[in-house]
Amino acid sequence: MDKQATLLFSLLARPQKLADLDMPTWDVLIRQARNADLLGRVYELVAEHQLFDAVPLPVRPHLLSARRVARRHTAMVGFELGNLLGILAKLDTPVVVLKGAAYVLAGLPAAAGRVFSDIDLMVAKEHLDEAEKLLKIQAWVASADSYDDKYYRKWMHELPPLQHLKRHTLLDLHHAILPQTARLKPDSDKLFAAAVPVDGYPNAFVLCPQDMVLHSATHLFHDDEFKHGARDLVDLDTLLRYFGKDDAFWQSLVSRGETMDLSRPLYYALRFCQRLLDTPVPELVMAQAARLGRPVGPLAWLMDKLFERALPADHPMCVDSFTPLAKWLLYLRSHYLRMPFHLLIPHLLHKAFISPINARRMEKKAENRPTIEGLIAENKAP
Amino acid sequence: MIVADYSEEALQSLIAGSGLRFDVGPFVVNLQSSLDNFAADIRLMYGTCPLSTQSFADFHVRLDQPFGLRRWFRPQTNFTQDGRTPFKPLPLEQSFAMFEWGLNWCVSSQCHQYLIVHAAVVERAGLALIMPAPPGSGKSTLCAGLVARGWRLLTDELALVSLEQPGEVIALPRPISLKNESIDVIREFAPQQVIGPIAHDTAKGTVAHMAAPPESIRRGTETATSRLLIFPKYIPGASTSIVPRQKAASFMELAEQSFNFNVLGELGFQALKQVLDNCDCYDLSYSDLDDVIPALEQLIDASGASPALDASLTNSGGATDG
Amino acid sequence: MRASTTWFVNPVNPLFFAAWPGEDAVVAYQSTSGDTHLISAMGAAVLELLQAAPLSAEAVFKDLFPDEEPVAEALATLRNNFLIHFEQLGLIEKSLS
Known part of the structure; x- marks a missing residue:
């Protein structure tokens, strides 16, 4: 990968360098960051390091624009969470807020400048049906067709995505962080037991710092949505830098990964954050994570090559001839990881000929994008 | 200098190469295309727009024919901004209209200033x-x-x-x-x-x-x-x-x-x-x-x-x- | 509906109004949901009161019509046509303190 292909990552790793960029480099950066949904993040870094005066005038509107979108997304997520937690309060059971929405609710720096394609919540499996009923009354309805619907309910760790009829916000309601069929089996009970309550909402929890990192890592390195690979890696980097200020976090991270059966994704997360974003990971932690999670022999080399292609911004200039194959192999891998092979065959065939579920789901999300990025898409005045 | 100061041939080679960069209102557009005759349409419709000397462009957009066999019997145009395609391809004769709609999409989805x-x-x-x-x-x-x-x-x-x-x-x-x-x-x-x-x-x-x-x-x-x-x-x-x-x-x-x-x-x-x-x-x-x-x-x-x-x-x- | 019910605009979801002299409708905008509503001038007056302080239906009535008696029928109309409707739209909330 040449230098231009990794420009976005190298600047995110060393934001002070934003002060000295020339116009042609800004030209490249803005385009990569926009495609990676990281333009709002670039704004936040510029603001944090007080570099806005060093940004050339023609570039500024793009950063301000991205900030406005990100703030709107954050406000919308806050608004929807308020409603959702209110609706689910009737369950009288903990609701764990996951991923981006959790960063907003917990006020973490990872929320700054971020955009959202959906909201992820988790409740214990025995409350899932009741939760769905309560949500349905309040206009949150399943948006999948009947095959998708069966697929989700039978094999996945979440309900088919729900969508608010009026505001079109997407909601994923989970009962675990990986599908029931996945090879790795993180125990949801342990996640609930360690979850941290959130001020202001009697029923709201977020994962404990270690689990939050593990979940983010699992999502990135076990999922097929490398469309958001760059953004998800930046999430991980931001979480690690923030939680990592506390030594206690590092001391228990690797052992927590082992307990949760997630040593492999944790290893990848630490490795690629360090490699691509210069995330400070203590040497000892890296060594322990590698001992437990590093794949053996040539596989380690291959996975390096694959992820190096899949993680940078989704932009033509970040692509080489190996990139499409790398993404396809990772896509296959994500399915191999999710379910045993005999289940995978009919599923893949079904995808090819009738209903490409994940591709379609991505399309649905992409459809929202042209109108005004994701969440707020069709949410116009009535 | 304005766009029409270039001959059609000169515009065509710019558009086929690193791109034609011109001012449209407050925006700088960098246009590239592999289509045969796009320069003629641009020269006719945007001829009096100032050429831009700025090395930062607000929108880098392309018009190309999609790959595949269809191009021989049903030629089409595809609009892309940095590899993203907001629309499905349209028939080739709608290329200029597609450029217009594509630029509308860029402005309306990205310019919240x-x-x-x-x-x-x-x-x-x-x-x-x-x-x-x-x-x-x-x-x-x-x-x-x-x-x-x-x-x-x-x-x-x-x-x-x-x-x-x-x-x-x-x-x-x-x-x-x-x-x-x-x-x-x-x-x-x-x-x-x-x-x-x-x-x-x-x-x-x-x-x-x-x-x-x-x-x-x-x-x-x-x-x-x-x-x-x-x-x-x-x-x-x-x-x-x-x-x-x-x-x-x-x-x-x-x-x-x-x-x-x-x-x-x-x-x-x-x-x-x-x-x-x-x-x-x-x-x-x-x-x-x-x-x-x-x-x-x-x-x-x-x-x-x-x-x-x-x-x-x-x-x-x-x-x-x- | 008990007499002690009070209604209020939650400060977390503030409302913004746009009104012009001589017009019988007002724009109410709730920035958190992004919803924009065109409402009657009377409706806007009710919302403005509830944005300033939590009030019972009786208190709203007395503020709007200081010289009238808040008879049960009038209060029921205020609740059904305004308060409950606004609550369903997510513009106001109620508390049963």
Whole structure:
């Protein structure tokens, strides 16, 4: 990968360098960051390091624009969470807020400048049906067709995505962080037991710092949505830098990964954050994570090559001839990881000929994008 | 230097290479294409736009034929911005229209430094007449007619309302999109105007564009103060009728026609409120351009800078960016 | 509906109004949901009161019509046509303290 292909990552790793960029480099950066949904993040870094005066005038509107979108997304997520937690309060059971929405609710720096394609919540499996009923009354309805619907309910760790009829916000309601069929089996009970309550909402929890990192890592390195690979890696980097200020976090991270059966994704997360974003990971932690999670022999080399292609911004200039194959192999891998092979065959065939579920789901999300990025898409005045 | 200073051949090689970079209103567009004849359309429709020497472009866009066997029996065009495709490919003869729609998408989805409303805006004596666009309203025909009679074109599709100067509209002088019968109506009404390539059977029927007059492009950096908000309706055979309407209801229509009212939150609300403070609002029905244009000229000349405008200038606290 | 019910605009979801002299409708904008509503001038007056302070239906009535008696029928109309409707739209909330 040449230098231009990794420009976005190298600047995110060393934001002070934003002060000295020339116009042609800004030209490249803005385009990569926009495609990676990281333009709002670039704004936040510029603001944090007080570099806005060093940004050339023609570039500024793009950063301000991205900030406005990100703030709107954050406000919308806050608004929807308020409603959702209110609706689910009737369950009288903990609701764990996951991923981006959790960063907003917990006020973490990872929320700054971020955009959202959906909201992820988790409740214990025995409350899932009741939760769905309560949500349905309040206009949150399943948006999948009947095959998708069966697929989700039978094999996945979440309900088919729900969508608010009026505001079109997407909601994923989970009962675990990986599908029931996945090879790795993180125990949801342990996640609930360690979850941290959130001020202001009697029923709201977020994962404990270690689990939050593990979940983010699992999502990135076990999922097929490398469309958001760059953004998800930046999430991980931001979480690690923030939680990592506390030594206690590092001391228990690797052992927590082992307990949760997630040593492999944790290893990848630490490795690629360090490699691509210069995330400070203590040497000892890296060594322990590698001992437990590093794949053996040539596989380690291959996975390096694959992820190096899949993680940078989704932009033509970040692509080489190996990139499409790398993404396809990772896509296959994500399915191999999710379910045993005999289940995978009919599923893949079904995808090819009738209903490409994940591709379609991505399309649905992409459809929202042209109108005004994701969440707020069709949410116009009535 | 302007785009038309280059010969068609020189433009073609620029577009096929690193790209033609030119100013469109407040934006710099970098256009690349592997299509054979795209330079001719660009030279005709954007010829008076200044070439840009800036090394930062707001939008890098491409028009290409998609790969695959279809290209031999059903040639198509694909619009991309940095590898992203907002639309499905369209027939090759709709290439120029697709460029226009693609650029609309870039501006309306990425430029939240403005409140963006789907509306035509024209100016006379510094005052802006805004015409929002429920489909089939005939606002583009009226816009083209007014422009052909000397009103300055600010925009035909995307009204850029300033968030920094309350009530001001920023110019984005680009070709005016004419549909179906409007094409012949304008040809007959204003034969001196430049009409571009005709695209048949688009999603909107037959589409052709009228180039923005050179004078409108030359004055592209001047803003105009919102003063009249007109909801036009073309009704065959109808005589011109101009009826006042309420501002609150008009606010709702503009919000409905806005691309980013909700992205901007309170800032967008305040910007739109200022526009309504400034504007007298009317429903307009018409069928005859020769009749309606003098009526609108009279209306805007009589309105002047209104008491509402003065009041708003003194008590507008200015929206903040929260 | 008990007499001690109070209604209020939650400060977390503030409302913004746009109104012009001589018009019988008002724009109410809720920035958190992004919803924009066109409401009657009377409705806007009710919302403005509830944005200033939590009030019972009786208190709203007395503020709007200081010289009238808040008879049961009038209060029921205020609740059904305004308060409950606004609550369903997510513009106001109620508390049963």
